[in-house]
Structure formats: structure tokens, C-alpha cells
Amino acid sequence: MEKNNIECKVVLDSDYADGFPSRKIGNWFKSNSKFTELINDFKPDAVFVDRQRHFGLE
Secondary structure, rough: OOOHHHOOOOOOOOHOOOOOOOOOOOHHHHOOOOHHHHHHHHOOOOOOOOOOHHHHHH
């Protein structure tokens, strides 16, 4: 993609989303500031996911 001047970023979904339902009840109610910061800093036009996980729903 970079050969075509398309800026991209690859991230590990488990670093940004815990999945639902999480065994940690506290995770059910807190905001995901790490994910929000990633989106606000990078400002993607599109997000592609390679598997069905909670990250795709964030």
C-alpha cells in the first residue's frame, strides 16, 4: 500500500479491545480511551479487520 502512497497502520486488535463479555466486569463500563486516541491521532478513512472480534465493533 505504501508503494501507492497510501498511509496505513497495522495494529493488534487485542491491544485495543478486550472482547465482550469480558470476565473483568470493570471493563464492561469503562470507555476505551486507548482506541479513541488511536482513531483521533491517525484519522483513518477506512478500517479493515481480518477476523470477527470485538475490535471491529469499537
